[in-house]
Amino acid sequence: DWKMDAFVENTIKEIREKVGDGKVLLALSGGVDSSVAAGLLSRAIGRQLTCVFVDHGLLRKDEGDEVEAIFGPEGQFDLNFIRVNAQQRYYDKLAGVTEPEAKRKIIGEEFIRIFEEEAKKIGAVDFLAQGTIYPDVVESGLGGESAVIKSHHNVGGLPDFVDFKEIIEPLRDLFKDEVRKAGLELGLPERLVFRQPFPGPGLGVRIIGEVTAEKVRIVQDADFIYREEVDNAAAEYKKEHGEDPSWMPNQYFAALTNMQSVGVMGDFRTYDYAVALRAVQTVDFMTAESSEIPYAVLNRVMNRVINEVKGVNRVFYDLTSKPPGTIEFE
Numbered sequence: 600d601w602k603m604d605a606f607v608e609n610t611i612k613e614i615r616e617k618v619g620d621g622k623v624l625l626a627l628s629g630g631v632d633s634s635v636a637a638g639l640l641s642r643a644i645g646r647q648l649t650c651v652f653v654d655h656g657l658l659r660k661d662e663g664d665e666v667e668a669i670f671g672p673e674g675q676f677d678l679n680f681i682r683v684n685a686q687q688r689y690y691d692k693l694a695g696v697t698e699p700e701a702k703r704k705i706i707g708e709e710f711i712r713i714f715e716e717e718a719k720k721i722g723a724v725d726f727l728a729q730g731t732i733y734p735d736v737v738e739s740g741l742g743g744e745s746a747v748i749k750s751h752h753n754v755g756g757l758p759d760f761v762d763f764k765e766i767i768e769p770l771r772d773l774f775k776d777e778v779r780k781a782g783l784e785l786g787l788p789e790r791l792v793f794r795q796p797f798p799g800p801g802l803g804v805r806i807i808g809e810v811t812a813e814k815v816r817i818v819q820d821a822d823f824i825y826r827e828e829v830d831n832a833a834a835e836y837k838k839e840h841g842e843d844p845s846w847m848p849n850q851y852f853a854a855l856t857n858m859q860s861v862g863v864m865g866d867f868r869t870y871d872y873a874v875a876l877r878a879v880q881t882v883d884f885m886t887a888e889s890s891e892i893p894y895a896v897l898n899r900v901m902n903r904v905i906n907e908v909k910g911v912n913r914v915f916y917d918l919t920s921k922p923p924g925t926i927e928f929e
């Protein structure tokens with residue numbers, strides 16, 4: 600794509616001119632936007648860039664290691680990569696907290712605290728980089744719907760807790776599809792570039808009620824199986840028909856209800872959790888319909904989740920549209 604090629608080349612040049620021999624700090628979440636920003640900055644200024652990646656223990660299965668494989672010392676980019684393993688710290692903070700907004704607030708505030716601690720260790724930087732894209736600029740200006748309904752901790756004003764001179768936002772003029780193209784141009788893996796949206800508070804909003812390490816393990820494993828089966832079924836369909844199936848969801852994940860119920864496994868009575876499967880089709884994520892995943896796929900997921908994930912004895916499929924439901928559970 601020659602246009603993206605030109606964008607990448609120009610942006611690298613602009614970053615070099617702006618940054619000079621200064622130091623740049625970026626909070627890397629592993630999402631598409633901050634990853635593309637990291638890739639661009641790395642190509643432009645190499646080790647003048649430091650990326651801080653906070654693993655809050657609410658990521659999808661193996662996600663922290665995948666981010667490290669791409670951006671860490673064994674990866675393909677020249678930069679300083681700091682991974683903060685804050686899993687236990689988050690679980691401690693979240694212990695006993697059940698109210699959704701309180702959970703979101705704790706997760707957001709803890710991130711700021713950790714980022715602040717890391718920034719202090721690094722010392723003064725010249726620039727704070729952010730993966731802000733054009734729709735974020737518009738959304739924060741107009742106060743987007745979801746920003747009002749839920750406190751999105753990753754769309755906000757400038758952090759005032761890090762000592763820096765200037766902000767740098769290399770993706771500010773791009774739409775999401777352009778960001779993805781830039782990501783491919785930079786050599787980021789397709790599964791990162793085309794990954795589905797994942798909320799900043801992560802599995803924290805997909806575990807109804809109190810978050811514990813045990814519940815995180817359950818939802819991670821169930822979600823992994825669900826995505827694997829949906830992806831396989833979709834790939835099979837595509838191989839046969841040359842296009843995505845009509846039921847292909849734009850976002851699909853497992854969540855953990857806060858419900859335990861009685862079941863039977865072999866000769867034993869169980870009293871275990873119910874997993875909820877969600878899959879939605881949507882254009883803008885403001886409204887959504889549940890996706891008509893084939894029954895056979897759902898059935899396979901149900902069997903695998905119950906057999907492979909300890910602590911689960913029931914699987915539900917969520918049929919709710921948005922509105923009245925939201926896509927996430929909290």
Ligand code: XMP
Pocket residue numbers: 745749750751752753796797798799800850884885921924925926927928
């Ligand atoms: P809801 O649940 O509000 O979600 O219907 C709409 C879309 O927004 C995502 N979402 C978030 N994304 N930080 C984010 O970056 C958040 O706090 C957050 N909450 C929801 C959600 O995954 C869906 O794509």
